[in-house]
Amino acid sequence: MSHYLEVRGLEKTFRAATGPVRVLGGVDLSLEDGEFVAIVGYSGSGKTTLVSLIAGLIASDAGTIVLDGAVVTEPGPERGIVFQQYSLLPWMSVYDNVALAVDAVNPGLSGAERRRVTEEFIALVNLSEATWKRPRELSGGMRQRVAVARGLAMRPKLLLMDEPFSALDALTRATLQDELLRIWGERRSTVIMVTNDVDEAILLADRIYPMTPGPGAVLGPAIEVGLERPRHRRHMSLTPAYQKARQGIVEFLRACRRGWA
């Protein structure tokens, strides 16, 4: 049986000054259409490498990535990305940053229609008031909203999010998580989010893959998050489903670290 996204035996080794560094050692991952999957692991374990591979920004040494029946060989807007930070083009307004994506994936639309779509995505992340501001005039949280809007504006088959909120302060992070929860509830995009925040993963994801610490990182067995949707942050931590998921992830990651260190 084939899945919407199927990643098999993905390996990546980087050549460093001190010798080769095997970052990923055979990653397997599968995803169904409309699923929200989180990958949780320690910093430096190779999560960003995995996202870059699925995005096609770097080439793997071994393994295959198949999305909706097509083998991934290069980057493309059907795999939209929200980077950790610094990915907004600072010389462009919020509007132009989002419009760049809208124009790239909708060459057939008229100018007026593209304008409407661009404004729609800006409104989706509640930034209509900041439409003509430059990134440097925005707070970190607002910048990441723009990045999310741009990622969604690619109308991707799969949206990749690489620790999108990790550079934000805790309060802003919580707000953006809630917003993402709302947006995902409305649009049901297929999402892979990489994070080092276990609670963030549980709040947002249907399924969570823990990633072993590198070198040669692999994904552990998936942990289903049994929380019902729509989810709310309040009281979530008191439910048995939350505690079960959290325990599963934390125990797996701790066991990896012990075995490794």
Added chain:
Amino acid sequence: MSSRLGARFVLPFLGLAAVLLLWTVVSQTVAADLPSPWKTWLESKRYILEPFFKDGEMNQGIGRLAFYSLVRVAKGYLLALAIGTPIGFFLGLSRGFHSAFDPIIQFLRPISPLAWLPLGLVVFQKSEPAAIFTIALCAMWPTVINTAVGVRGISQDYLNVGRVLKLSKLKMMTKIIIPASLPYVFTGYRLSLGIAWLVIVAAEMLTGTPGVGGFLWQEYNSLVYSHIILSVITIGAIGFILDRLMGLVESRFKTT
């Protein structure tokens, strides 16, 4: 408050006074041929107070002479930018182009304008195009090198945005590569203008064309030494103003 006022206005004035004093002392003692500041003023004031008079080809107000020089510099400078900017972009974008031409550029870069000028005269047979050729050739290197460095230094994050969106080559240039490297390009433009202005004096002295540098050399040959000082001060003042103007333009692009 008063100490800041002192630092901004009083101290520079004291510095100027000290230089004028030193100049006077030197002109009265060791260098008898050096005109004193007062003598320089008396012999130069017509050139400054009536900056646009014209008595002959080489006897004109300092404003008129500066204008000739500025026009010549502008031509050479624009030529330098027109040639240097694309070369810089190619150097930054293409590894092969960089390998092929970087050694030649590093070799050509330190060659003095004095060395290029005779070659320009041989090639063009006329002093005016030879001067412009020399200015362009000497002034373009900072533009070439800064543009190349700026393009090569563009953050991979910005380029990845373009790759994910599968932007066309043209859109990649206009939307990402050019705006991302613009601050470096303009630093190159400012440095190039400084060099263009340095070269103009040498070019005019050697070709004897009317302008501040040509005037300087002619007055040296006519033994009117005060006018050499007038020319030197004019060259310095204009160079200073040009640099400040380019600095303003540059800072506009820095903040974006």
